[in-house]
Amino acid sequence: MSETTLSAAPPATRQITVQVNGEARSAEVEPRLLLVHFLRQTLGLTGTHVGCDTTSCGACTVLLDGVPVKSCTVLAVQADGRTVQTVEGLAAGGALHPIQQAFHEQHGLQCGYCTPGMMLTSVALLAENPDPSEEEIRWAISGQICRCTGYQNIVKAVQQAGAALREGS
């Protein structure tokens, strides 16, 4: 095996197609491209944020086939053929999703940086558990960091959204 060097030709790219917020998005990507960079830079969906690069803070959380993942630790090629939901896909037809409405009304955000990830995890939680306890909500979002709110109003927002979704279903 010959020694590889970084100055060799650029890595081969791969064609991927990902259903992002209900729309098929195709691109040629480097195999090493992170999903978060595919979303932010390739597709221009900058609502997904990067806070730590080490899977610790959860600012980059999106839903991959409905499951929250930290998109800084998923390769774009791993999302090939799968569905991704980002914050930009929450407001269907322009009307706010109940989780967005609830974060606003309960003052569940301050700087807004963790908010997209927090809302998406909450959506996944409520899909699985429509009426979670405070403890269940705190556990569900415990992979994500908010530096501003102290979480109490985020918990209230998830409870409010849960009630709204139960009423609406």
Place this chain on the structure above:
Amino acid sequence: MASTEVRGLGHSVERKEDARFIRGKGTYFDDIVLPGMLHMELLRSPYAHARITSIDTSAAAALPGVVAVVTGELMAQHNLAWMPTLSGDTQAVLATDKVRYQGQEVAAVIAEDPYVAKDALELIEVDYEPLDPVTTPQQALAAGAPLIRDEKEGQTDNHVYHWEAGDKDATEKAFADADKVVELDTVYPRCHPSPLECCGCVADINPATGKATIYMTSQAPHAHRTLFAIVAGLPEEKIRIISPDIGGGFGNKVPIYPGYVVATAASLLIGRPVKWVEDRTGNLISTGFARDYHMHGELAVKDGRFTGLRVKMLSDQGAFYADAQPTKFRAGLFHIVTGSYDIPAAFVETDGAYTNKAPGGVAYRCSFRVTEASYLIERLVQTAAYELGVDPAQLRKDNFIKPEQFPYVSATGFEYDSGDYDAAMDLCLEKLGYKELRAEQAAAREEGRLLGIGLASFTEVVGAGPRKTYDIAGLKMFDSAELRVHPTGKAILKLGVKSQGQGHETTFAQIVAEELGIPPEDVEVQEGDTDNTPYGLGTYASRSTPTAGAATAVISRKLRDKARGLAAHLLECSEDDLEWTAPRFTVKGAPDRGVSIQDCAFAAYTNLPDGMEAGLEGVTYYDPPNMTFPFGTYAVVVEIDRGTGQWKPLRVVAVDDCGVRINPMIVEGQIMGGLTEGFAIAAMELITFDEDGNCIGSNFMDYLVPTAWETPSFELGETVTPSPHHPIGAKGVGESATVGSPAAYVNAIVDALAHAGVRNLEMPVTPDKVWAALSEVGLAQ
């Protein structure tokens, strides 16, 4: 007073800024993409202290996609290898001679693609000759310590400054006359604000016009523009700082960091925009840390009254003295250390030392070292209570400054504006059920359970400041507001401060609503763009409401005065015949005859009386006559697990008095955020170093910040003692809870063990420390 329809002061108006954030449509600096934009990555030192013998950038420069590799040598050719700090010291932009802390910036790669820039970093070869590192201030000041700042003329040791406040002789006398002296040695450890968004910028210098537009994470964009002009020698009118949406600041985004300077220089040299995105490790190991104060406090007591306070401190400044604080005050506003107590004599002295650690003692959600002061006095008072055998709540009440003593001049020279400390304490104890809890604590102890109750009655000094006393890097600390009312009665308010999540777009619109009658939804608040807002000193030290909030009220009143003339013209009466109840002027005795502020605004452009200047616009610069002094009492109840040393807050009750509350919902949000960061500092946040100077705490797996799981729930209460000198009586609240709460948490833990003789535990109070204390006093299970 405004009518309820305009939703001025005291209304929990839902935040205007949320509309974009909940849709993922905020614009943080990393969301900005410019045509032809390049990407920068920084190479950082692996050593805490080492001489650079050579740097070979040839392989990196040859990597396809790399546009330039920048070293200190190149920066030196443009006189930019060093820059001034906010404390009048100098700091290396890119190291030329030595590296002085792990993580220091050594070189930068500019590339077409961020991944390629990172690849190229690994191809830069730097030869280092390691030197002995200095990792504690005690080591730094010992004889024979390695000289860290050997490049600095006249610097022969690692001593940075000596600073004193108060009256030494009077304090010595108080101690000589005391019947009891209570002492506490404690370290407020190095921690880091770590906002969720790291630092970074997009620097865009147009080669044709020379205009430098720098989108950067800046809590103080105007001050940064001036400093850029001075540092880089660029004409100030050609510099435009745009501080877009900021993902949290907490003091971390006050200084100018090397990355900003290198990216700007690179854009200038290359002629294309350059984006620099700091990663989390870079943020934690190289940008403004907080605290790192080694404190010795002594309290003189006579007949149960505090008669003197003496404090001696040693401050670990890191390799460059880069505190962000007013020039006169080397230890910030630490001399607020007499706190909420009527202590007739006090003396504070502090020395700073250079160490091989990151520079930049910023105030992590605190007004210039007020947090360290509050922690020390509140821990000392708790210790005194045990030593004197007096209940800690009662001892505080016995020594509080009383309402009738305001304005109160402290022994270190602050003039407290207003306060009612007993009222806040009483409300807190009532909400807590203090007496019952003490009984419960005693009963639990009988059962072998360890409950602790901790109190802290803090007083802050915020809102810098009167410009005669306070400055940042020589720039006087006033602030500004420009208000333009359009013909249709809608308005734009432009401010020199900059929100990082505090909700300025809503809060300041509510001040306009209160004073001018235009509802908040009709007032757009703009901040952060230096080409488009009046000069101001920025947002930190809880100063936005005390300064820019006051300026907003003042300019609103000036426009209202002009509108009165327009109303008189429209109603064909004298100005003296008019009464104002926002949003209307009415004729005295004829309430049906009136015009709205919107009518007046339209007239300002369409139907002016002879001789009146057109328009309804104005700008004002507000120099506060004094600081403001928010206060409160916090109470924490904890239970300690005797088997593991883990402690858990069972209750956190916080009563704050920040004067008049503009938007109670936002105020409570600020308090809960601060209580969480206070908990974090007490429980887990720590930047520490091994003996080689390696930073332990360089990522979110080592530097722990609390999640929803660990964070307690909060019970809030309020008292309202308006500031007598602020136009709307507000005091500022963003930092109260970070300042006040760490002592409450630690006091609670110590209180659980005090009966066994435990008097102190150092932050962060991790379970292993508690376990060691439990073992030592025979309480471990």
